[in-house]
Amino acid sequence: MNNWKEVANLEEIPKLGSRVLEVEDGSIALFRTSDDRVFALRDACPHKQGPLSQGIVAGHTVTCPLHNWKIDLESGEALAPDEGCTNVYPVKVEAGLVYLKL
């Protein structure tokens, strides 16, 4: 616990795209934004558990592919007027490697 874990090379995640990381109790979506920041969210939309990793990334938001909810990548919160929140995991990128705190 409380350890940073190396999970990917930055280059393995396409810009404005995502990768899915399989963990014991489900999936985590890793997003890379156009400013090369990486965000990690539980891969489930607060609305109907749609896989956020499959959505379109723009700015620091992702649009869920099932019903177009927009989720803020930094907070995991749905953008108004929708309401809901999904888990966010701390991420850091060092020397081209992506680390996640689980």
Next chain:
Amino acid sequence: MKERLVLVGNGMAGVRALEELLKLAPESYDITVFGAEPHPNYNRIMLSPVLAGEKEFDEIILNDRSWYEENGVTLHTGDPVVEIDRVNRKVVSQSGLEVPYDRLLLATGSNPFIIPVPGSDLPGVLGFRDIADVDAMLEAAKKYKKAAVIGGGLLGLEAANGLMRNGMEVTVVHLMDILMERQLDRAAAGLLKKSLDERGMKFLMEAQTTEILGDGRVTGLKFADGSELEADLVVMAVGIRPNIELAQKAGLYCERGVVVNDTMQTYDPRIYAVGECVQHRGQTYGLVAPLFEQAKVAANHLARVGIARYEGSVTSTKLKVTGIDLFSAGEFNEQPGDETLVLQDPARGVYKKLVVRDNRIKGAVLYGDTIDGTWYFQLLREGTDISGFRNTILFGQHDLGDAGHGDETRVAALPDDAEICGCNGVTKGQIVEAIQTQGLFTLDEVRAHTKASASCGSCTGLVEAILASTVGEGYEAQPSKKPMCGCTDYSHDEVIKAIKEQELKSLRAVMDFLEWKTPDGCAGCRPALNYYLLAYWPEEYHDDPQSRFINERAHGNIQKDGTYSVVPRLFGGLCTPDQLRAIADVADKYRVPEMKVTGGQRIDLFGVKKEDLPAMWKDLTDAGFVSGHAYGKALRTVKTCAGKKWCRFGTQDSTGLGVKIEELTWGSWMPHKFKLAVSGCPRNCAEATIKDFGVVCVDSGYELHVGGNGGIKVRVTDLLCKVESEEEVLEYCGAFIQLYREEAHYLERTAPWVERVGLSYIKERILEDEAGRKTLYERFKLSQKYAQVDPWRERAEGGQAHEFRPLKLSA
């Protein structure tokens, strides 16, 4: 130091301008607001429901005091500005506050017009303008019995209705011989009067008030013919006058209103003005939709974006009297030479009239059935040529099998628990509640808050009608030029034109050239831009997977549980035992939980895990299949019937032709999905007349049909032409597809596209211009050279592998 902005007038137009400004440039000004009333900004349109007892005042507040605080706006209520000192650039309020400004926004609104007759200043004589008037009326209704409303216009009738609901006996006194003469023609006004009569409203028509009687308080009215009417409450609703007193005193140029230019500036360039106090190109406006347009323009210039212009508004009207559906727009009284289309059904209480000039709608009056008001209004504002559908136009846009909400058209009569949006289960009551409590004015806002009409969109007309009847004249119709999305002010057509004429060949180039407002666009515009670039520059543009909706990125249909479905292409629906065996083997190998024969004559394999997709595709491509594109805004299927090879009625080889068409067209990306069919005889077993492009074989050749749809809204195709050979079928089909690919808006099916541009335009391009048709066909074939690369094979061979392989935690 920040510049200082002072808003004079804390009403809907002024505060709307602040909201727009804060959206564009949140930190640009120190803002101070002065309002004469002791309240924060409330929804004046909702005064009628408050009067009728359907709403409380708290529910119609648009911006509560915390909104001002959160946005750093200083608010002074109950303290009107009494002087603008333009030399020293400061305002002075009634309480003596002096606030300097760099920019000033005037939004002083209007005053009710009080007719200048003796007694008009007696207690008990009111206007109908603000919440104080409403409170006074409610108070009077408790003590008194008889009310007279002077003015049989929109506001007067709403006031009369409200007073009646509070138990008063109400007589409407009107100068003209018909009600709402500024919105209605004689026939519709007659229907309205009859319906109000039945509710117990009394009328004195062609009555000119000469005196208000009373001693200490109003007791009645006296008319020009000498007759009198007893009344212990008189409401004046004969019109409004722009409130220009302050502006005039400050020496700003005024006529009927404060005169402004297209950027909402007064003659003093530091002073802007919006709302009912304004006169623009000779017009003053009292309805909220134009005021919001003005607010947007003023905000744009205050934020120094500097590109918006206000060019005036065409307005439409709805009466907010519960249970009465009424709509009017434009020039509803015909001029000599105009044509009128009329549908009149007294038993159903329905009256519809369209005034038509040069095949274009100039005005509309609807009574009883107003569901198509928004559609007619759109046709009016866009100047659409209606010759192609004028024979059915009075039956409305919804005359053919709309799915999901029956044929309900009389919105006002619907009970609150009536389901409006069948996709998302939203009732009329929920929509009305959201509109009233959240202060919604546009269709987009209603969609965002309630999800009504946000999925398939078939109930859009109903939702618009509810919006219009709930906010009445405040309904903000879709602007005629609609931006692609929130990331830009440009419309689809403008973006397409720029891509073509400026030879923009990448997403970045488009966003830079058209000054996109967001760095990466959004999930709405990126797929559209990606498609336009592919359609225009097939040889040069490289598809951007991150700008594709997941179905097109993963080349499968995402299902609600996150698995995918796989549909291999069966050309023309023909198949062999080997092909079926191969599909069966794949289904076994990957444990496909469910298979289904689709409506497009192929086989759907459901429940496939994403990481299994590439291996499964490899097995399918090894067996000779290509992707069926069942997931894409792309060419879907060519449905065929048995044809003359087997069928005793068949006139041509419909299956063979279907295969040829599918071989020509598969793999093509489209603005939306695209379906074809070939039927071997007019019995039309392949249902070709509800496809985007349908062929009906006849003994002497092939009928070509376009623009059909069997989905949300059934639309039967239009006959394009008849040709004699299969080669011609292919050429016309390719040319039609290419025209659609190049000119339709992204996510616009052929059915609405054909209705938008008109069948005559398509005939012009495809039939009359032979050289043009051949060029279109050539361009389509060129684009197909790049499009007919099987995406499944590419990925089976390792392309885009990251898309399908999850990352794993190393131990």
